[in-house]
Amino acid sequence: MFKALFDAKILISCSVLLALMLMMPRFLPRFYVYLFALMFAIALLATSLNLVLGFGGMYQFHHAVFYGFGAYAFALFATKSGLPLWIGYAIAPFCSAALGLVLGLITVRLNRLYFGMMQISLGSLVWAITYRWYSFTGGDDGIHGIPLPDLVGSSTGAYYFNLIVAATCLLLMYMIVNSPFGRIFQGIRDNPERCQAVGVNVQKQQLTGQVLAAFFAGVAGTLFVTVEGSVFPDLMFWTLSLEILIMCLLGGWFIFLGPALGAAIIISLRTFAGIYTEYWTLILGIVLMLLIFFLPEGVLGLFLKKADPAAKREG
Amino acid sequence: MLHVESIVKSFDGFMAVNGATLKVEKGDVVAVIGPNGAGKTTLFNLISGQLQPTAGNIWFKDENIAGLASHRVCRKGISRSYQVVNIFHRLTVFENVQVAVLSRRKKTFNLFKPAKLMAVRETRKILDSVGLLDKAEVISGTLSHGDQKVLEIGIALGNRPELLILDEPTAGMSPEETAVTLRLMKRLSGELGLTILFCEHDMGMVFSIANQIMVMQHGGTIIQGSPEDVRSNQQVREAYLGGADECFA
Numbered sequence: 001m002f003k004a005l006f007d008a009k010i011l012i013s014c015s016v017l018l019a020l021m022l023m024m025p026r027f028l029p030r031f032y033v034y035l036f037a038l039m040f041a042i043a044l045l046a047t048s049l050n051l052v053l054g055f056g057g058m059y060q061f062h063h064a065v066f067y068g069f070g071a072y073a074f075a076l077f078a079t080k081s082g083l084p085l086w087i088g089y090a091i092a093p094f095c096s097a098a099l100g101l102v103l104g105l106i107t108v109r110l111n112r113l114y115f116g117m118m119q120i121s122l123g124s125l126v127w128a129i130t131y132r133w134y135s136f137t138g139g140d141d142g143i144h145g146i147p148l149p150d151l152v153g154s155s156t157g158a159y160y161f162n163l164i165v166a167a168t169c170l171l172l173m174y175m176i177v178n179s180p181f182g183r184i185f186q187g188i189r190d191n192p193e194r195c196q197a198v199g200v201n202v203q204k205q206q207l208t209g210q211v212l213a214a215f216f217a218g219v220a221g222t223l224f225v226t227v228e229g230s231v232f233p234d235l236m237f238w239t240l241s242l243e244i245l246i247m248c249l250l251g252g253w254f255i256f257l258g259p260a261l262g263a264a265i266i267i268s269l270r271t272f273a274g275i276y277t278e279y280w281t282l283i284l285g286i287v288l289m290l291l292i293f294f295l296p297e298g299v300l301g302l303f304l305k306k307a308d309p310a311a312k313r314e315g
Numbered sequence: 316m317l318h319v320e321s322i323v324k325s326f327d328g329f330m331a332v333n334g335a336t337l338k339v340e341k342g343d344v345v346a347v348i349g350p351n352g353a354g355k356t357t358l359f360n361l362i363s364g365q366l367q368p369t370a371g372n373i374w375f376k377d378e379n380i381a382g383l384a385s386h387r388v389c390r391k392g393i394s395r396s397y398q399v400v401n402i403f404h405r406l407t408v409f410e411n412v413q414v415a416v417l418s419r420r421k422k423t424f425n426l427f428k429p430a431k432l433m434a435v436r437e438t439r440k441i442l443d444s445v446g447l448l449d450k451a452e453v454i455s456g457t458l459s460h461g462d463q464k465v466l467e468i469g470i471a472l473g474n475r476p477e478l479l480i481l482d483e484p485t486a487g488m489s490p491e492e493t494a495v496t497l498r499l500m501k502r503l504s505g506e507l508g509l510t511i512l513f514c515e516h517d518m519g520m521v522f523s524i525a526n527q528i529m530v531m532q533h534g535g536t537i538i539q540g541s542p543e544d545v546r547s548n549q550q551v552r553e554a555y556l557g558g559a560d561e562c563f564a
Contacts, residue, residue, distance in 0.1 A: 005429050179425055190403035195414065
């Protein structure tokens with residue numbers, strides 16, 4: 001089964017990358033360990049968006065709401081329930097998936113752009129409730145000092161935890177993209193009408209995709225809490241959704257690892273350009289314009305084309 | 316097998332199909348002909364569930380399928396190709412047909428098994444039968460128009476239909492490609508015993524393959540009968556440019 005999923009080249013390069021990352025905390029300064037741990041969470045988030053965006057053709061404009069919802073679900077569980085914290089890790093993604101199901105049932109009937117607009121409004125509603133409900137969510141202050149299991153309490157512990165969880169989730173999503181479900185999902189992306197004509201219940205398929213994407217976004221939310229130890233309403237704000245959308249486009253949204261690369265680029269840009277100027281988004285804007293004109297397939301798309309002109313696409 | 320009974324479709328008062336009637340028996344090759352705007356494609360859209368009829372019945376194997384959603388019609392055993400190329404353009408030729416096969420086998424919610432390993436033999440067999448096997452790994456969007464139209468038929472075959480509906484299968488094709496498609500249709504009907512319903516403007520092709528012809532005008536049926544009956548019908552001659560005989564030469 002493994003052979004059918006990966007060709008030798010991909011398997012070797014992924015293993016090397018993973019081995020490198022496993023060794024990194026040994027010689028990296030603490031700040032970089034923290035930064036990479038955060039990157040793993042955001043890379044997972046961007047990839048989960050791309051599950052529906054690049055592989056499903058659904059304009060999920062407000063994906064961050066599932067991320068924030070997962071983070072809040074974990075934070076509330078950890079601060080209010082008194083139960084073992086690991087249970088929170090297990091429950092939070094399912095809370096996000098449930099929200100994905102509820103929002104999906106409302107939005108899935110709508111067509112492309114209207115689907116996206118409805119998502120923004122419903123997502124903003126969830127954000128507004130979180131923002132104002134002081135007694136429960138802490139309102140705009142958020143929740144700080146969230147207790148974490150000892151294993152992930154240190155920055156190195158959080159790094160390894162996030163790396164392993166994110167890598168596992170990426171593997172699962174890669175399997176989904178290459179499964180019959182994923183194949184049909186890509187068919188819907190290309191041509192929903194035709195897909196229905198070959199007997200596919202398109203809306204049911206799209207709803208399932210949305211729930212899966214929300215689930216993995218929820219996992220990413222818990223990884224964020226693991227790094228930061230706090231949550232705040234900005235995690236659900238639409239600007240973050242826009243940012244992860246840009247990550248997908250930047251890295252290459254028809255390539256599985258494109259969004260993860262896009263996430264790494266944007267976080268690096270924010271961190272390092274942010275030292276020199278608070279207007280780092282200006283640089284982002286210029287990058288984005290160049291991207292649209294010169295790299296419609298994203299950065300990774302360009303590299304793959306350079307590496308192998310015959311390979312138009314790698315699922 | 317298929318019996319369309321005085322079907323009506325109106326778009327805001329415009330009667331695109333107005334009381335058309337059609338009968339298709341098992342093993343038949345039925346052609347629907349008529350001038351542009353006669354309602355042929357609308358009729359096909361009504362049968363395959365893309366459109367909901369305003370009135371009338373569509374009986375398929377003694378079951379009224381009028382108004383069913385298209386994915387349900389497909390599961391009953393009717394599948395179709397389109398006049399305008401309608402494929403999954405970012406997927407390979409192989410994957411295009413595989414989508415239909417996986418859908419028929421009800422594997423659409425299988426999440427973790429590699430799709431690469433599934434339905435391979437059947438998909439390749441279909442590609443072989445339509446003559447696209449050597450292009451299996453090509454991205455379908457880059458195929459020539461003629462090959463894309465043939466792929467259309469391949470996708471429709473992936474559902475293993477009892478009734479295959481082809482909407483202008485040779486539209487925009489070169490004479491060579493038309494000849495290939497005609498041979499393919501003859502083989503599907505002859506060797507596999509597939510029932511085929513199609514519409515077409517190329518009269519030479521219609522009269523060389525169809526054993527039943529239905530003529531439409533203004534959304535209604537003028538006549539349905541054997542090619543000889545249709546050829547000698549006065550009303551049909553008038554419908555075609557005031558009786559231009561060369562249409563049926």
